Amino acid sequence: MSINYIKNFFLDKDVGSVTPTSQVCIKRVCERINFRTAKTLVEFGPGGGCFTRYMLSKMNPDARLIAIEKNGAFVETLKKDPALEDPRFSLVEDSVTNAGEILKEHGAGEVDAIVSGVPFAMFDDELRKRIIREANNILKKDGKFIIYQFYPPITWKGKKLDDYLAEQMHLADKSVEFPNIPPLRIFEAVRKDLGSNPAEAAA
Numbered sequence: 001m002s003i004n005y006i007k008n009f010f011l012d013k014d015v016g017s018v019t020p021t022s023q024v025c026i027k028r029v030c031e032r033i034n035f036r037t038a039k040t041l042v043e044f045g046p047g048g049g050c051f052t053r054y055m056l057s058k059m060n061p062d063a064r065l066i067a068i069e070k071n072g073a074f075v076e077t078l079k080k081d082p083a084l085e086d087p088r089f090s091l092v093e094d095s096v097t098n099a100g101e102i103l104k105e106h107g108a109g110e111v112d113a114i115v116s117g118v119p120f121a122m123f124d125d126e127l128r129k130r131i132i133r134e135a136n137n138i139l140k141k142d143g144k145f146i147i148y149q150f151y152p153p154i155t156w157k158g159k160k161l162d163d164y165l166a167e168q169m170h171l172a173d174k175s176v177e178f179p180n181i182p183p184l185r186i187f188e189a190v191r192k193d194l195g196s197n198p199a200e201a202a203a
Protein backbone atom coordinates (compact mmCIF):
# COMPACT_ATOMS: atom_id res chain seq x y z
CA MET A 1 0.00 0.00 0.00
CA SER A 2 1.54 3.35 -0.96
CA ILE A 3 1.51 6.62 0.97
CA ASN A 4 -0.03 8.25 -2.13
CA TYR A 5 -3.03 5.93 -1.94
CA ILE A 6 -3.67 6.90 1.70
CA LYS A 7 -3.19 10.60 0.88
CA ASN A 8 -5.70 10.40 -1.97
CA PHE A 9 -8.20 8.74 0.39
CA PHE A 10 -8.00 11.63 2.85
CA LEU A 11 -8.17 14.31 0.16
CA ASP A 12 -11.05 12.89 -1.90
CA LYS A 13 -14.11 11.23 -0.32
CA ASP A 14 -14.92 9.50 -3.63
CA VAL A 15 -11.73 7.40 -3.40
CA GLY A 16 -13.74 5.37 -0.88
CA SER A 17 -10.91 3.07 0.25
CA VAL A 18 -7.69 3.43 2.19
CA THR A 19 -6.03 0.37 0.62
CA PRO A 20 -5.91 -1.11 -2.88
CA THR A 21 -7.86 -4.34 -3.51
CA SER A 22 -6.01 -7.57 -2.59
CA GLN A 23 -4.53 -9.79 -5.33
CA VAL A 24 -6.86 -12.66 -4.33
CA CYS A 25 -9.93 -10.49 -4.74
CA ILE A 26 -8.68 -9.04 -8.02
CA LYS A 27 -8.57 -12.61 -9.35
CA ARG A 28 -12.02 -13.41 -7.94
CA VAL A 29 -13.51 -10.36 -9.66
CA CYS A 30 -11.69 -10.93 -12.95
CA GLU A 31 -12.53 -14.63 -13.24
CA ARG A 32 -16.00 -13.40 -14.21
CA ILE A 33 -14.56 -11.97 -17.45
CA ASN A 34 -14.12 -14.18 -20.51
CA PHE A 35 -10.66 -12.96 -21.53
CA ARG A 36 -10.55 -15.45 -24.44
CA THR A 37 -13.34 -13.63 -26.29
CA ALA A 38 -13.38 -10.10 -24.81
CA LYS A 39 -12.52 -7.35 -27.28
CA THR A 40 -13.42 -4.22 -25.31
CA LEU A 41 -13.14 -3.90 -21.55
CA VAL A 42 -13.76 -0.82 -19.43
CA GLU A 43 -12.61 -0.06 -15.91
CA PHE A 44 -14.50 2.40 -13.68
CA GLY A 45 -12.20 3.89 -10.99
CA PRO A 46 -8.80 2.24 -11.53
CA GLY A 47 -7.20 4.13 -8.60
CA GLY A 48 -3.56 2.99 -8.42
CA GLY A 49 -4.07 0.45 -11.23
CA CYS A 50 -4.06 -2.92 -9.44
CA PHE A 51 -6.97 -4.27 -11.58
CA THR A 52 -5.65 -2.50 -14.69
CA ARG A 53 -2.31 -4.32 -14.60
CA TYR A 54 -3.98 -7.68 -13.95
CA MET A 55 -6.53 -7.26 -16.75
CA LEU A 56 -3.83 -6.27 -19.26
CA SER A 57 -1.87 -9.39 -18.29
CA LYS A 58 -4.90 -11.56 -19.20
CA MET A 59 -6.21 -9.78 -22.30
CA ASN A 60 -5.76 -10.88 -25.90
CA PRO A 61 -3.30 -8.92 -28.08
CA ASP A 62 -6.21 -7.40 -30.07
CA ALA A 63 -8.36 -6.48 -27.07
CA ARG A 64 -8.49 -3.01 -25.54
CA LEU A 65 -9.02 -1.58 -22.06
CA ILE A 66 -10.34 1.92 -21.39
CA ALA A 67 -10.01 3.11 -17.78
CA ILE A 68 -11.94 6.13 -16.48
CA GLU A 69 -10.62 7.80 -13.32
CA LYS A 70 -11.70 11.19 -12.01
CA ASN A 71 -9.05 11.67 -9.31
CA GLY A 72 -6.18 13.67 -10.88
CA ALA A 73 -3.55 12.38 -8.44
CA PHE A 74 -4.33 8.76 -9.37
CA VAL A 75 -4.29 9.69 -13.06
CA GLU A 76 -0.77 11.10 -12.67
CA THR A 77 0.38 7.87 -10.93
CA LEU A 78 -1.14 5.72 -13.66
CA LYS A 79 0.48 7.81 -16.41
CA LYS A 80 3.90 7.15 -14.86
CA ASP A 81 3.41 3.38 -14.47
CA PRO A 82 5.63 1.56 -17.04
CA ALA A 83 3.38 -1.51 -16.84
CA LEU A 84 0.60 0.60 -18.38
CA GLU A 85 2.62 1.70 -21.40
CA ASP A 86 0.61 -0.66 -23.53
CA PRO A 87 -1.01 0.12 -26.91
CA ARG A 88 -4.13 -1.76 -25.77
CA PHE A 89 -4.67 0.66 -22.88
CA SER A 90 -6.32 4.12 -22.77
CA LEU A 91 -6.66 6.22 -19.64
CA VAL A 92 -9.26 8.98 -19.42
CA GLU A 93 -9.45 11.56 -16.63
CA ASP A 94 -13.18 12.08 -16.30
CA SER A 95 -16.25 10.84 -14.45
CA VAL A 96 -17.76 7.46 -15.32
CA THR A 97 -21.05 9.31 -15.79
CA ASN A 98 -19.59 10.31 -19.18
CA ALA A 99 -18.60 6.77 -20.17
CA GLY A 100 -20.84 6.68 -23.28
CA GLU A 101 -19.31 9.89 -24.72
CA ILE A 102 -15.79 8.75 -23.81
CA LEU A 103 -16.20 5.45 -25.64
CA LYS A 104 -17.54 7.27 -28.72
CA GLU A 105 -14.51 9.60 -28.69
CA HIS A 106 -12.24 6.54 -28.53
CA GLY A 107 -14.07 4.83 -31.38
CA ALA A 108 -14.83 1.87 -29.12
CA GLY A 109 -17.70 -0.43 -29.94
CA GLU A 110 -19.94 -2.20 -27.47
CA VAL A 111 -18.31 -3.34 -24.27
CA ASP A 112 -17.87 -6.96 -23.18
CA ALA A 113 -17.41 -6.20 -19.49
CA ILE A 114 -16.98 -3.30 -17.07
CA VAL A 115 -15.04 -3.75 -13.83
CA SER A 116 -16.06 -1.10 -11.34
CA GLY A 117 -14.72 -0.07 -7.94
CA VAL A 118 -16.39 3.36 -7.74
CA PRO A 119 -17.79 3.65 -4.20
CA PHE A 120 -21.59 3.67 -4.49
CA ALA A 121 -21.79 4.25 -0.71
CA MET A 122 -20.39 7.77 -1.19
CA PHE A 123 -22.89 8.76 -3.90
CA ASP A 124 -26.41 10.15 -3.78
CA ASP A 125 -29.45 8.36 -5.14
CA GLU A 126 -29.36 10.12 -8.53
CA LEU A 127 -25.66 9.41 -9.09
CA ARG A 128 -26.03 5.71 -8.21
CA LYS A 129 -28.84 5.38 -10.78
CA ARG A 130 -26.97 7.41 -13.39
CA ILE A 131 -23.81 5.29 -13.19
CA ILE A 132 -25.79 2.05 -13.52
CA ARG A 133 -27.73 3.51 -16.48
CA GLU A 134 -24.48 4.55 -18.19
CA ALA A 135 -22.98 1.09 -17.60
CA ASN A 136 -26.05 -0.65 -19.02
CA ASN A 137 -26.03 1.61 -22.10
CA ILE A 138 -22.42 0.90 -23.09
CA LEU A 139 -22.54 -2.89 -22.66
CA LYS A 140 -23.21 -5.27 -25.51
CA LYS A 141 -26.01 -7.86 -25.23
CA ASP A 142 -25.07 -10.18 -22.35
CA GLY A 143 -22.23 -7.82 -21.40
CA LYS A 144 -21.36 -7.76 -17.71
CA PHE A 145 -21.15 -4.96 -15.15
CA ILE A 146 -18.91 -6.41 -12.41
CA ILE A 147 -18.83 -4.33 -9.25
CA TYR A 148 -16.76 -4.71 -6.08
CA GLN A 149 -17.79 -2.86 -2.91
CA PHE A 150 -17.01 -3.13 0.76
CA TYR A 151 -18.77 -5.48 3.14
CA PRO A 152 -21.04 -5.06 5.12
CA PRO A 153 -23.73 -3.83 2.74
CA ILE A 154 -25.10 -0.31 3.14
CA THR A 155 -28.75 0.52 2.56
CA TRP A 156 -30.25 3.85 1.58
CA LYS A 157 -33.78 4.23 2.99
CA GLY A 158 -33.94 0.41 3.03
CA LYS A 159 -32.75 0.13 -0.59
CA LYS A 160 -29.64 -1.97 -1.30
CA LEU A 161 -27.23 -1.80 -4.23
CA ASP A 162 -28.87 -5.07 -5.35
CA ASP A 163 -32.17 -3.18 -5.72
CA TYR A 164 -30.58 -0.36 -7.72
CA LEU A 165 -28.96 -2.89 -10.05
CA ALA A 166 -32.16 -4.95 -10.45
CA GLU A 167 -34.10 -1.79 -11.44
CA GLN A 168 -32.03 -1.26 -14.58
CA MET A 169 -30.16 -4.52 -15.25
CA HIS A 170 -30.37 -8.27 -14.66
CA LEU A 171 -28.64 -9.03 -11.37
CA ALA A 172 -27.03 -12.37 -12.24
CA ASP A 173 -24.88 -13.18 -9.23
CA LYS A 174 -23.27 -11.84 -6.07
CA SER A 175 -20.75 -13.08 -3.55
CA VAL A 176 -18.75 -12.02 -0.51
CA GLU A 177 -14.98 -12.43 -0.60
CA PHE A 178 -13.08 -12.37 2.70
CA PRO A 179 -9.39 -12.15 1.71
CA ASN A 180 -9.49 -8.34 1.65
CA ILE A 181 -9.47 -5.58 4.26
CA PRO A 182 -12.38 -5.01 4.63
CA PRO A 183 -14.08 -8.00 2.90
CA LEU A 184 -15.56 -7.32 -0.52
CA ARG A 185 -18.97 -7.86 -2.03
CA ILE A 186 -18.96 -8.66 -5.74
CA PHE A 187 -21.99 -8.09 -7.94
CA GLU A 188 -22.41 -9.29 -11.49
CA ALA A 189 -25.18 -7.56 -13.46
CA VAL A 190 -25.96 -8.27 -17.11
CA ARG A 191 -27.17 -5.74 -19.66
CA LYS A 192 -30.92 -5.29 -19.89
CA ASP A 193 -32.49 -3.91 -23.07
CA LEU A 194 -34.52 -0.96 -21.77
CA GLY A 195 -35.44 0.36 -25.22
CA SER A 196 -39.10 -0.69 -25.02
CA ASN A 197 -39.63 0.47 -21.45
CA PRO A 198 -39.07 4.23 -21.14
CA ALA A 199 -40.14 4.24 -17.45
CA GLU A 200 -37.43 1.74 -16.56
CA ALA A 201 -34.92 3.52 -18.78
CA ALA A 202 -35.47 6.74 -16.83
CA ALA A 203 -35.24 5.02 -13.39
Ligand SMILES: C[S@@+](CC[C@H](N)C(=O)[O-])C[C@H]1O[C@@H](n2cnc3c(N)ncnc32)[C@H](O)[C@@H]1O
Nearest residue numbers: 015017020021045046047070071095096117118
Ligand atom coordinates in the same frame (compact mmCIF):
# COMPACT_ATOMS: atom_id res chain seq x y z
C1 LIG B 1 -12.35 2.06 -3.97
S1 LIG B 1 -11.27 2.91 -5.09
C2 LIG B 1 -10.77 1.53 -6.11
C3 LIG B 1 -9.39 1.71 -6.63
C4 LIG B 1 -8.73 0.48 -7.26
N1 LIG B 1 -9.47 0.04 -8.43
C5 LIG B 1 -8.57 -0.66 -6.30
O1 LIG B 1 -9.23 -1.70 -6.47
O2 LIG B 1 -7.79 -0.57 -5.36
C6 LIG B 1 -12.47 3.78 -6.11
C7 LIG B 1 -11.89 4.58 -7.26
O3 LIG B 1 -12.97 5.15 -8.01
C8 LIG B 1 -12.64 6.50 -8.36
N2 LIG B 1 -13.92 7.22 -8.61
C9 LIG B 1 -14.87 7.55 -7.71
N3 LIG B 1 -15.89 8.16 -8.32
C10 LIG B 1 -15.61 8.20 -9.64
C11 LIG B 1 -16.29 8.69 -10.79
N4 LIG B 1 -17.50 9.27 -10.71
N5 LIG B 1 -15.69 8.56 -12.00
C12 LIG B 1 -14.46 7.96 -12.11
N6 LIG B 1 -13.77 7.48 -11.06
C13 LIG B 1 -14.33 7.60 -9.84
C14 LIG B 1 -11.87 7.00 -7.15
O4 LIG B 1 -11.10 8.16 -7.44
C15 LIG B 1 -11.02 5.77 -6.84
O5 LIG B 1 -9.84 5.75 -7.60
